[in-house]
Structure formats: structure tokens, C-alpha cells
Amino acid sequence: MAGIGWRLERLVHQGTLAGATAAYAMGAAVMTMPWVLTTAVLVSLPAVVERGKADFAIGQTVVEVAYAVALLVDGPLQIVMSRHTSDRLYEGRRDAIAAPFFRGLGAAFLICFVTAAAVLFLLGQPAGAAVWGGALSAAVGAQWTALSVGNGLCSPWYVLGAVAAGAGHSFLLAGLLVGVTELGIPGYLFGLVSGQCLALSILLAGILRTLPDRVDESARLLPAFRDYLPLAAAGLAFNASLWVDKLVAWNLVGGESGTVHAHASTVAWFSTIPCLAWIFVEVETVFHRRYRAFYHGLEGGATLPELRRGVLALSGEAARLLRGAVGVQAGVIVALEFAAEHWIRWFGLPGSALLPFRVLLLSAGLQALTLLGLILLYYFDLRRDAFLAALGLLAGIAISTTAAAWLGWPPCTGTLLGCAAGAVMTWIRVDRGIRGTLRHVLLGQPFGAEEAPLAAPSRPD
């Protein structure tokens, strides 16, 4: 995330519990906010709208489609916007951020709206529901796009405040409109949309405040899509890997087992919040410092032995991150394994969800470790490796969950195997990528990429 590291450093280095808590809360918010919010909305629906009502099914479909479209369409856009903003900040060209950002925002808004509305229409939903779904998807997609840029430009408190205000407003207004005015699903959706729009507005105000008055209108976003295509595809693949086991379970297993797997998987993902927060803070502070020190050394005239020591230090730092993430996640898993029965009861899941929940806790942990690997691959600009790693995770989960379903095993076992394979393959790439940093950095330079063939002899005049 662009430029957030020094803010986290400042919070961590306050040396107070409040500072550290704020830093990790920021990490948790940045890393998990979209899917926590998604899950919260999906979970809150039955609580707000009574199950028995006729339009409950319509409402559920509208919300699920709207968020799914936003997640799939906006994931790649978020990565591109975030990298584009990071690069412009690194180059000191803040004036080249606004124009592409607003174009990207407009694109996210339009594409999410049209796609979600079209999907709902094709699913046979009423036109009104399709329009509401489009509006919700557009508001969520635009908000997440703004979040990807605002994370780097605004203060952590501001970003957290915007998201919290939007979420609070969503739930309160939705509850009010459904409970007091009895507007039903339209009221509920209006509440959700208005909350997302509020969060978006606050984020936009914050972003605009940090950007200069002068705007470089010639700055374009499209080339960034070409440059960061593998990263965007990696983002898409990783997002898809969070859903693919649920889709496989629903479609191949079906019935209660499929639903139980899907719900257990969703709940198990909550276990990664502390680990993701830790990853975010550590990557953006300690690792970032080490990373910059290496590049400063390279550009500042370090000798070959010094650079080799720098690569070893980076490798060691990656290993430390992995160990730390494993430690945090293991702690959470152990605690949750002991309290598994309470957890599934608390989330309203049946007793048959116990085994899937226990297994999927491990899967979620492995996915979090894969995500850490992907972040490091992004850092070292190993775009192709990041894409292949994310694709490997997606394919691994899809294939092994499918295989488990075919063999009549619980689908969660397949998911676990797929996650394990994805994590191992990702970390092999990370290890190889970091050890080959010097080679990658130097041999990927455009020096001579433009070489033309040697000229043929000419006849003298």
C-alpha cells in the first residue's frame, strides 16, 4: 500500500499499547475490511429481514451478486490503482494520480453497475432488484477502489473512520428502514447503498485533500493495466481462490453438506484477521526498511559482497515473516480448535460443521501464508511468479476440492490439500525469487531491449 509504511512505523514506535493496537487495527482493516464487510452484510441479512418474508430470497440474491461482482471486477482494479498510485508517489508525481484515479473510479462504478444488473436480470430477478443490485455493486466497487488509493494517501485513522462510518450508517439505516418504516428489501438495500456512498464520499474528500490542485490530465491508467496485468490477474485469482471451494461444494456436493462447508469456510476465514494484521504491519515496516536498504545499497555503490549480504538479509527477513505469520496463525488456530464447538454454535452453524470448521481453520491459515508470499512477490515485482502462484492456489483448491467431492470425502479435506499445495508452491517461488533478486533486477533492465539488427552492406554511391 502506497506510503502507509511510515505512518505505521510512527504508530509502532510510539512504544505504547495504544500505538501498537492502532497499527495492528489499521493492518487488520486494510487487509480484511472488504471481505469482513462482505461477510457481515451477508450474515446480517437474515437478522435484519425476517427469513419468512417473500422477498427474502430476492434480497439475498441481490446482495450476494452485488458483492460477488464487486469483488471479482474490482479486485484487479484495486491492485492496478494501488500500484499506479505507489509508483506516482515514488516518482514524486502526485499531480498524475487524480486523473487516472477518477477514470478508474468511473470505470469501476460503471462496470460493476452494468455487470451486476445484467447478472441479476439474467438470473430472472425483477428489474427493480437488478437496478438495486447494480447500484449496490457500483457503490461497493467504487468504495473499494477509493480504499486502495486512500490507504496510501490518507491517515490510517481517517480510512478506518470512513469505513466504520459507512458500515455503521449502512446497518443503522437498513435496520431503521426495515424495522420502523417496514420498507422491506428496498429499504434494506437503500440503507446499504447509502452507507457505502457515505464511506466513498468521506474517502474521496480525504484523497482530494492530499492531492495537489494542479492535475496532469494527460496521465493515463490504461498503460498501467498493461504493465500490472499479471498482478491484477494474480489478485483476481487469489480472490477467486477464496470462493472456489464454496462453489465446488455447492455444485458438486450440494445439500446441507455443501452449505455447511461454505459457511464453515467463511467463518474459518475470520481466524486470519490477527495474522493478516501482523503481516501487514511487519511487511510495511521492518521488511520495507530492509527492502529499501538493499536498493539504496545497490544504487548507492555497494560492492558485490555487500549486495550478496543484502540479498541474504532479505531472504532472512522473508523467513522471519513466514515464521512470525505461522506463529500468530498457529496461536489463533490452537485457541479456536479448543473453542470450535462454541464458535460454530455462536455463528448458528449445525453440529456437522465442526469437522469442516476445524479443517478449514488450517486451510485459512495456509491461504493467509500464501497471501504473505504473494505480497512479497509483488514487492519484488515478480509479477509472473505472483500470477502463477495465485493461479496455482486457485487451481489447487478447485482440483483437490473437486477430487475430494468425487471420492466422497469431506470437501474440506480437498480444500486443505489444495491450500497446502498452493502455499508450498508459492513459498518456493518466493524463496527462489528473493535469492535471485540481483539477477532479476539487473537482467530485467531495458538496456538494449531496443537493439536493432546489424545493417546490411550498402553499395557505394
Added chain:
Amino acid sequence: MPSDHRAHAAGADVCLVLEGTYPYVPGGVSTWAHDLIRGLPAFRFALVHIGAERGQPSKRHYALPANVDSLSDLYCREPLSRRADPASLWRAARAEYRRQGAARRPSRVLAALRRLHLETQVDADLLDDLASGDLSVGSFLHGRSSLDVTMELCERLAPEASFLDFFWHFRSMHLPLVRLLGAQAPPAATYHALCTGYAGVLGAAWSHRTGRPFLLTEHGIYTRERDLELDRTTWIQGSRGSRRADQEERPLDSVTASCLRRVWGRFFRGLARCAYARASTIISLSEISRRRQIADGASPERTLVIPNGIDLEGLQQRLARGPRPVVPESRAVRVGFVGRLVPIKNMVTFLRACFLASRTVDLVVRVFGPLDEDPAYVRRCRRLVASLGLGPRIRFEGLQPIEAIYAAIDMLVLTSFSEGQPLVVLEANAAGIPVIASDVGACRDLIEGRDEVDRRTGLSGIVTRLADPEETAAAIVRLALDPALRHRMGAAGRERVATQYRQSVTLARYGMLYGGDPWPASAGASSA
């Protein structure tokens, strides 16, 4: 005459490999090459010119004679062929990196480059590897084995240098060679390079590849000239300060600059060794240059001295057709400098010497030569003229016809840091004008005589120490105050040229070498 046993399919008799000279850059070597081609009309020539970058320079300064079959332009660097879009270049580079990353086949050229830096001997295997030309530009720039070699050489040759700087210099150093070695050799009976360096190694590789003989003529000693350049060049100067990462134009630290200078020098000496190893005959213009070649690795039995000669009759006809010698408006003595205005010609010493001499004698100074080759150096010279207060006395005349030059001067001064056997000294002597020259290359031979018989002809000028304005000024004053001495020296010069430095003799010797006839005096001794 071209002999039948050297007949070859649709090729030239001689492929002349030129670096930064004929037909694009005016100067002594270019004039020599032009005269050689014109003087041997029975031979067909294929010319290969190695330039720094496409379009630099683009204008031919010589009309190619009719016996030139082809002219190929090879370049050390190519300008961008895509749009100057950094993102597209990055994409292309990454794609090439991925493509080359998979190719792990060891390259013979790369192995040869490694040996060139690490070993002092050049054997047939090394030439064989170089001549294979199996390293593409893409593999060199983006291949893993190329980076491995770069790292190994950095560790062994410049362990204390900034690796990033070493990396870029290593690429700049070898990329021209990799490009050139990948070029097709024009079919020819004989390959002839006019210097070592890139041209020399290319000629050697082509000769090795085709099995044809290779001749090498060195006018100046290339490695010595490159060493001089490396000492003076700004792109390799070290700063006293520490390394800094926050500036785009980061100066090199002193340790790195020193290491890089050493590596560049070693590289050029390696190139020279390759050319010496392959050449059947290594020609120099003077005994002193021959000794230097031997010291640099040339086999003594293959060295040969063929001095430059001039077309005395033609020159005298031109001088006679030219303007009558100008009668000075005053009693001022006219001092001339003829040559390219580039650092190696050391105009600074010349200008300082003129300044010192002008305190004692009245003189006017004419500078003849192209002003466009190194504009920054010309500006520096003009600033020095202004600061010394020589403005009214000095005129920069630019390129002028030879007859106009020697009608307008009473003495020629040459203060170069390095020379082979300067044609201007021969021309001035042929015109009866005495010469003051620094003790470089064959200048002493030309002025004092190269053997006992020649020395009896007398002095045709004064030899001074290198880069010594006081001694040069004293020589100017001495000649300026003694018109009889000038006359005597001019006459001696004219006689020396007539007896020792005839172009017809030089051409006949090259004709014999090209024709493949055994050269009787080629066993390590001067041919003269």
C-alpha cells in the same frame, strides 16, 4: 596484383575494417586509407566501418574510389527503434529476460570474453570461441550466464568497486563486441584492420572464421591512445566524496573509478592481443611503434615497419597550382597547427607555447582542421585563447585545401599526446616547411632520420618533450629568429621525403602483402 590462389567467390580482394575513420571522419588515417585504395586500383575493396552509433557521423568526407565494391556500416550502439516509451521498453526487457532466462546453453563467446580478462595469452581456442559469434545481444544483456561471468569478473578484477557501476561498464564495454561478432563477414581474400580495438578483433574473428589471412596496420598504438583517453575522460572520473544514492547523475567514487579504468585498459589490451595473435603481418609505421607492439604481445617475427609515404609529385603539383606563398603583411612569423581539434592533439600545449613565444617574437598563428568533431574541446581552446590574450594573433581556419595551408605558414607545430606517423609532418616537409613536434610515434624518425643514412640528410625540424609548452615555445622562437635555419630544415625535409617516404613504395609494399607474395623483409625487421 590480386593473385589467382586467393580467388574467392564473389568477394573483394581486401576487406578493410575501419573504426571511426574513413570515409566519415577526416584525418590522417582516413587520408591514408583513401590513398591506399586509390593507389591500388587493381584490387577490389570491401569497406567495413565501425561507428559509435547510427547517424554519428553520417556524412562521408571522401568520395569512394571506383574499386570499392561495398561499404558496410556497423555500429557499437543502436538508437531506440521503438517509441521512446519507458513502459514498453520495460516490457520488452522483461520478456527478453524471461526468454533468455530459460536458455542455459554456455556461450563460447562468453567463455572467450571471460578468458580475455583473466588470461594474458591468446590461443587458437580463444579465437575459435570468439569467431563462433554464438552470443546474441539478447543473451548477453538478459541471460543468466552473462551475469554470472560479470559477477565472477567483478569479484576477481574489481572486488572493491560499486557493482552496479561495474555492471553497466561491463555491458557498455562488451556490447559492441557482441554485436560486431554476430555480423556476417563480407567475403574477401584478405582482411585488413587499421587498428586493434573492436576493428582489430573483428578482422581477426572474420579471418579465423573464413581461414583468410589477416593484416593489421597500426598508425598509432590503439591501447596507448585508449589509456590516454581513459585518464582524461569525464565519464570515468572519480569524485572525492562518498557514494550517494539520491542523485540521478551520481559521480563514481574514486575506488570504483580506478577499478573501472583498470578493467577498461585490460579489455583494450586483450582486444589487441587477439588481433596480434591472428595477424599474419603486424605493420607499424616506425620502429618505436613496432617495439611497443612487441611489448604488448605481438610476435616479433610477424611485425613489420612500413612507413607512410606521400605522393610527392602530386603534392608538389598541387602546391604549384595553389596560391603563391603569401607575403606576410608584417614581419610576423607564421606558425601553423594542422589536425583535428580533439584532446589527443593537445592544442592546449600548442596555445600555451604560442603565448610564451609571442612574448619574445612577433607571430601569427593559424589553426587548420575540422572544428566539429569535439565542439566542447574547441570551446575550451577558444576560452584559453581569450584568457591568454591571443585573440588577435590566432585564427581558426577550419578545413582548408592543402595548397592553401602550406602557402600560409612558415613552420608547423605538432604537440600531440600520441601519433603514429603523422602525414602532416611529411606534407610540411615536402612543402619545405620545418616542423616542431613532440616526441611521440615516428616524429623523431621523420625529423631526425631513422637510420644512419637518413640522419645524414640533416634535421628537418625540432623534436620537443611531450606536453612541454616552454620547450615548444623555445623551439618556435629559435626558428622564428633564424630564417636560414628554417630554410635549411625545410630543404632537409624535402630531401628526406623524396628519398625515404614515397607513397609509391608504400603502395607497392601493400600490394605485395595483399597479393600474398612473400615479403622479404617481414621477419621482424623494418622493411625500409
